[in-house]
Amino acid sequence: MKRSPEGERGGGLEGGGPDGGGEGGEGTAERVMPAPPGALTYSAADEEKRRGVRRMKALATGLLLAVALVYGLAKWGQSAGAGAWTGYVAAAAEAGMVGALADWFAVTALFRRPMGLPIPHTAIIPTKKDTLGRSLGDFVGENFLSGDVVRLRLRTVGIASRLGTWLSRPEHADRVTAELATAVRGALTVLRDSDVQAVVGEAITRRADAAEVAPGIGAMLEKVVADGGHRRVVDLVCVRAHDWLVAHGDSVMGAVTGGAPGWTPRFVDRKVGERVYKELLRFAAEMRDMPDHPARGAVDRFLADFARDLQSDTDTRARVERLKSELLGRGEVQDVIASVWASVRAMIVAAAEDERSELRLRVRAGILSLGARMAGDERLRAKVDGWLEDAAVYVVTTYRDEITSLITDTIASWDAEHTSRKIEAHIGRDLQFIRINGTVVGALAGLCIYGLTRGLGG
Structure with a gap:
């Protein structure tokens, strides 16, 4: 089910605490208007991912509450004289809580302000969306739309060889011939006789x-x-x-x-x-x-x-x-x-409509011949690859700014909060594992530090 940005806000995404601030809520359903071209949409698949994120948040938060409970019980046992082992448990639980809280802060700071507090360098994605979009556009332009990169990639692919092998098969030649015939019929149908006659006569x-x-x-x-x-x-x-x-x-x-x-x-x-x-x-x-x-x-x-x-x-x-x-x-x-x-x-x-016409038979034979030559003639393949490389390089070098501006302008047109939710739905599940790992690693680190301190006579 596609949900509106307002409905998502109603779920309590902003200013949530370590437990997600009520992210289990579904929010109030509202009528979704058609998204304008280039707008960021929120699909049913995104909602399913979001439910997975909420489950992982609940698991990470539950683990934090569990180590907090263990810490409380360990400190109680330590004060009650339950034994030296309680100190180890308390140290491990304390460090686990610190690690869990630190990683919760780091993960939350990507998408919103933790606890709603105006802490600097938080809510990175909403506040830096346009900057990230420009950086992404520059990255794509420099690393993907470079003439050398495009030429090398096309040379590695070997388009001429693949195309020649594909065209040399009769069923593929039949398909190309049929598509060309359809295109010719469509073009001649669209063209008005009076316009063509005027152009031809004038020429x-x-x-x-x-x-x-x-x-x-x-x-x-x-x-x-x-x-x-x-x-x-x-x-x-x-x-x-x-x-x-x-x-x-x-x-x-x-x-x-x-x-x-x-x-x-x-x-x-x-x-x-x-x-x-x-x-x-x-x-x-x-x-x-x-x-x-x-x-x-x-x-x-x-x-x-x-x-x-x-x-x-x-x-x-x-x-x-x-x-x-x-x-x-x-x-x-x-x-x-x-x-x-x-x-x-x-x-x-x-002639284009008749599959057995001389025109279509000759076109088919020409396609088969071209495919066979491209598949077997290395010099022809080199020429075709060179033409394709030159054309692709010309396009990416001439229109690189327009292509990268498409990325930056599209990202700039997205709603900041909606963008944050969209990204969180896709990577939030993996980020919650950071919280879980932080809890476990913190507990182990605290246990080791406490043990070394005790061993050295601290």
Whole structure:
């Protein structure tokens, strides 16, 4: 059962005597409000420890009362002439009481003022809580968040070797692949398409504006022409042009006839149209069937000259840049970018959800391969360990003050009395053994001193 600090105070923790000042009381139960973030909480496990502390306090106090009773009886027997042995018993009991009281004072002074008296250097934990917190933060920063300590510890652990062995097992690779797929799906689900499209569109536009495209296009076209890669395109254009002329002969002749002067006879216009159509058809057929046709050579020369102009002619390059800017500024281009992102997103999500997709299979194979390499390649392991060490050292050296301030600020925010009770619940049981040991050791020391004194004729 979680208890409030007020309820704990009601149990009589402050100013208790050697018997604990009524620590056996449970106090008045009060409604416990939710603790703020970073606040010190008092759990059921803490309450169970506290009951153990109370039992040990009762035992230590009972032992003190027992030696006090023995001392009283021994002194009574000594005055009644019961024998010399009573002096030994009285000396042992007296020293046991002194040891018990001294250790009670020392243990109590850690958590509160003994008997409620304002004795200097008592109630150490409540009054020095913030100082202890700063000291703890400094200790952690100097001894645990040191770059050399972190590097040495990571080097001893051998993370790369362990990680490689772990990743090289198929079941672990499956698990990592599934987690990555879940992360990808979650990230793509959270991202809004409009935001991504805006970012991608802006990035493409900015990158295209920053780089001149004409020289690159010219170099690529020059290589294509030199390798003859354009010839299949020319073949396709010739075939489609011939087929179109065959299918649209009337349209061609109609266009020629419609462009003739009005004073020419109609039959002459028709003859001219037929003649022009046949010549166009013959020309298209020859270009289609003759790889070495002069027109094909003219196309080759045109493309080669255009490729050189794209790379070296200032006017041509400027025209291409203007055309590029006009194209990027058109809404249709932005729509294409948006549609491309939507398609890519849908494809990635589908691949991530499908356990047998090529994407997941390749990721799994890559993880297995990486694990095998890390497990067997000492140079790779050294590189990975070096990267991890450098990253960890950077973090602890850069953010050491923030990390240690987390400790000091958290401890500073704790209630002093509540902190004292919390610590006492965890270590109080062992501290009560100090009282018990003090009683026993004091009694033995008193017995020895009394015996030596008697033996030396005191």
